[in-house]
Amino acid sequence: EAQVTQNPRYLITVTGKKLTVTCSQNMNHEYMSWYRQDPGLGLRQIYYSMNVEVTDKGDVPEGYKVSRKEKRNFPLILESPSPNQTSLYFCASSSSGRADTGELFFGEGSRLTVL
Amino acid sequence: QKEVEQDPGPLSVPEGAIVSLNCTYSNSAFQYFMWYRQYSRKGPELLMYTYSSGNKEDGRFTAQVDKSSKYISLFIRDSQPSDSATYLCASGGGNKLTFGTGTQLKVEL
Numbered sequence: 001e002a003q004v005t006q007n008p009r010y011l012i013t014v015t016g017k018k019l020t021v022t023c024s025q026n027m028n029h030e031y032m033s034w035y036r037q038d039p040g041l042g043l044r045q046i047y048y049s050m051n052v053e054v055t056d057k058g059d060v061p062e063g064y065k066v067s068r069k070e071k072r073n074f075p076l077i078l079e080s081p082s083p084n085q086t087s088l089y090f091c092a093s094s095s096s097g098r099a100d101t102g103e104l105f106f107g108e109g110s111r112l113t114v115l
Numbered sequence: 116q117k118e119v120e121q122d123p124g125p126l127s128v129p130e131g132a133i134v135s136l137n138c139t140y141s142n143s144a145f146q147y148f149m150w151y152r153q154y155s156r157k158g159p160e161l162l163m164y165t166y167s168s169g170n171k172e173d174g175r176f177t178a179q180v181d182k183s184s185k186y187i188s189l190f191i192r193d194s195q196p197s198d199s200a201t202y203l204c205a206s207g208g209g210n211k212l213t214f215g216t217g218t219q220l221k222v223e224l
Contacts, residue, residue: 004158035214040123042216043159043203050210090158100147100207106158 002027006091006107013081014115021076021110023091031094032074033058033104034066036087043090049074050097081114088112118142119206121215130224134191138204138215141185145206145213148180150189153201153217162202163189194222 004025013019025032033048035058045058049068063085065077074093078085089110096102121138128134136150147166151159163178165171171178179188187204199222204215 040216042121043214045212092158098210099212100210103161103164104151104159104212106160108158109156 002105004091004093004105004107006089006110008110009108010111012113012115015082016080019078019081019112021078021089021091021112023074023076023107024072025074025091025093025105026072027093027095027105028071029093029095029105030071030097031099032068033092033094033099034064034074034076035090035092036060037090037109038087045099046076046089048099078112081112083114086112086114116141117215118145118213119204119215121204122218123216125219125221127221127223128194130194130196130222132194132222134189134194134198134220134222136189136191136202136204136218136220138187138206139185140187140206140213142206142208142213143185144208147207147212148178148187149205149207149212150176150178150187151203151205151214153203155200159203196222196224198222 034046035043047066049055091107092104150163152162153159168182175192177190201217203217
């Protein structure tokens with residue numbers, strides 16, 4: 001089954017404790033991206049990657065890091081989480097190689113709470 | 116001003132009603148227009164995709180884009196309880212895709 005898998009689905013952590021949210025897709029997609037979803041603000045892009053070893057900032061990259069060492073994986077790293085990073089996070093991938101010209105396949109989301 | 120504006124609702128309609136969901140966008144460079152549907156506790160999934168102005172129909176769903184007024188619409192005919200979800204419009208160009216905040220729809224029996 002074609003899918004984007006995120007882990008963990010739910011996480012409660014404390015300020016400053018480094019964490020990684022993993023994302024893996026099995027569709028051989030070049031393009032992958034991370035979004036956060038907040039009430040009243042909608043989906044906002046954090047980082048994206050057009051292919052292996054190529055990543056770029058989205059609209060809200062502050063406080064986040066990413067790496068793309070393999071085509072299938074695109075982890076999101078919070079080096080020192082803060083309460084304003086409490087949010088619902090989605091990983092997505094696309095067959096088109098871009099966000100705007102093809103279907104984005106989303107994971108089921110990771111709900112992060114930073115105390 | 117947000118690049119894509121969407122009324123958050125919530126919108127509640129009886130089963131069988133025609134539903135109209137709307138968005139406006141501000142960036143004239145946007146060429147691609149999409150509607151995503153998001154069920155509770157799930158990721159968004161693509162519902163409709165259009166390029167430039169015009170209408171596109173898929174079953175009970177019709178997407179409409181008017182580039183002259185920068186208006187994006189989604190019409191749902193014969194709405195069903197299974198249509199209850201949040202609908203996100205999205206617009207893009209130049210490798211950038213911007214989402215609206217989503218409209219929460221509930222279709223009641």
